[in-house]
Amino acid sequence: MKGQVMARGLGGFVLVFAVLAALALWREDLGLPIFYLVLASTALFWIAQATSWNVLSGYSGYFSFGQGAFVGVGAYTTAVLGGRHGVDFYLTVPVAAVFSALLALLVGGLAFRLRSFRGEIFALLTLAVPFILAALARVNSEIDGGQGVVVPVAEYPEWLAQFQDFLYLLNLIVAVAAVAAAFAIQHTRFGWALASIRDAEDVAEGLGVATFRYKMQAIAVTGLIGGAAGSLFALQIGFVTVESVFGLTIPLFVIVMSVLGGRTHWVGPVLGAVVIVLIQDRLSASGFEGWNLIVLGAILAVLVVVAPDGLQARLWRRPWQAALALVVVTGVLAVVDSWGGPLDWFVSGVLAAVAVVLWPGRAPTPVERRPPTAAAADPVETEADAVVPGPVPAQAEPGEVLVECREVAKSFGGVRALDGVSLRIRAGELVGLVGPNGSGKTTLVNLLSGALRPTSGSIEVAGRDIVGLAPHRIAHVGVSRTHQIPKPFESMTVRDNVAMAIMFGRSPRPLGPAREEAEACLDVVHLRHLADARPAEINLHERQLLEMARAIATKPKVLLLDEALAGLNPAEIDAAVAVVRRIHATGITIVIVEHLLRVVNQLATRVVVLNQGALLADGDPRTVMNDPDVIRAYLGRHAHARGT
């Protein structure tokens, strides 16, 4: 299925390339004025640049202001190698692409290592890169020295009529390659990984996605395309200066184009680039060239408010209406013929289509909420519930030590959140982890899942030392978790949220089989009837259940449930308790952090109590709950207040 989509898509790109290339080869025979080809060439350049930006910033959500750096490195590589060292232009293009990709990897290597380098910090960092490069180029006379660099005209094949035809063909090759790459990325694991990073990076990492590696690959692709297109840009402008490449114009253009077109789909930047290039061209043709940036800024400001998701998704909903608006407006203007020329009429048609697409309409109908199956509707665990094996086979021999914490400590500045905790959890247990607020329960969950690193002590899971391992590696060792506040991948359906975890979990499957398997996981938590819903359409209880379905989909040995019942009403709590039992019955060892002692008593085979970061009690629920120390430290202060 996916193979077919890929083959059809890539076949489509070859066809589009052949048709567009034919325009250059037979332009004179077709009577096509060179002006149109120059305009198309500009559009292709921006399609490549916007697509390049979008692979990183659209797909993964790491918003970059540094596109000028990649264009600049590409342009200067070609200019310096060709203009100063006489290197053949054709050789400079791949070198430019590789240099730019290396710069991208350097930026990524610095920025992606630190978790704090996200959001605006990443944007600011990328903003600084072109400024630094600009300064380097200015002071270094081997590169620019403040003079600018002349780019020699490249020799082009005889069968092309003009240099502009040649430039058009080069831009076409790079643009089609870029868009085909973006298409391929979107339809593979790579694209799913980037989307999960965009939606909830920490969760993605915890489910087994090697986020660092995928971000590095994405920024390398961005650099590669940006550099290759930058190389052609140098040839096009003939004289490269710091201002022409390292300024803010290039990032501003690619951002507006991608935001206008839509950042989550490969088509988005193409649509955005075409619309913006046409608008810019008509502005220039009408003598309003100075308004270019004003119009661009205004479009960005309006879009952020009116349609932050861009044209693509909306166009998919109203394709015929948009096509009709394009044809009618262009046609009427052509027939009336009282103003402008063919391109003006066409651009007016495009703007009408854009208006139709962006026109506010009814919100898309939410997914039909089919009633759950009889079993799902019954919150109380049935006999059948207990024996349903579920999608996850038993993971370890009962009694085998799965988790071994030795003298684990974690400090946050002066706060000692965990203070030398030693704990052993065996396969098949369902451990209730309790303790007053601030006693260190979530910190322990974070240490076990790799979200935090202990200050001292050791943690082994299934005999493997996990201290210092990235969370995705710990997921592959066999630890999975849910979050106190559910963090679903908002852009994916409930089914795909679970399929993601299967695709990147301990036994990764391709998307198709993962989607099928996801149904079984959804069955365990009774969410199958909502498989096609978006997370925004389901309630807190269902979001908590989705967290559990996603966590078991990675096929963990140990499942950490961090306050998975918080905020639920009594009926929902009963339903969730039944689900936890079903999960346990599939052979997964569970550690449940919970404030409701009634629930812990009902579920746990063993209770561990933390108090002020230290282990206070550990044993069977009845003994632990009657321990005077526990009553004093925990029950005295909380249980009475909560009536538990």
Ligand SMILES: Nc1ncnc2c1ncn2[C@@H]1O[C@H](COP(=O)(O)OP(=O)(O)OP(=O)(O)O)[C@@H](O)[C@H]1O
């Ligand atoms: N990232 C952090 N930075 C600073 N202090 C932290 C951090 N995370 C936890 N702490 C502190 O560590 C201690 C233990 O917190 P933790 O969240 O693990 O407790 P908890 O038992 O899970 O509490 P609760 O039941 O309220 O969720 C608290 O004093 C808390 O303020």
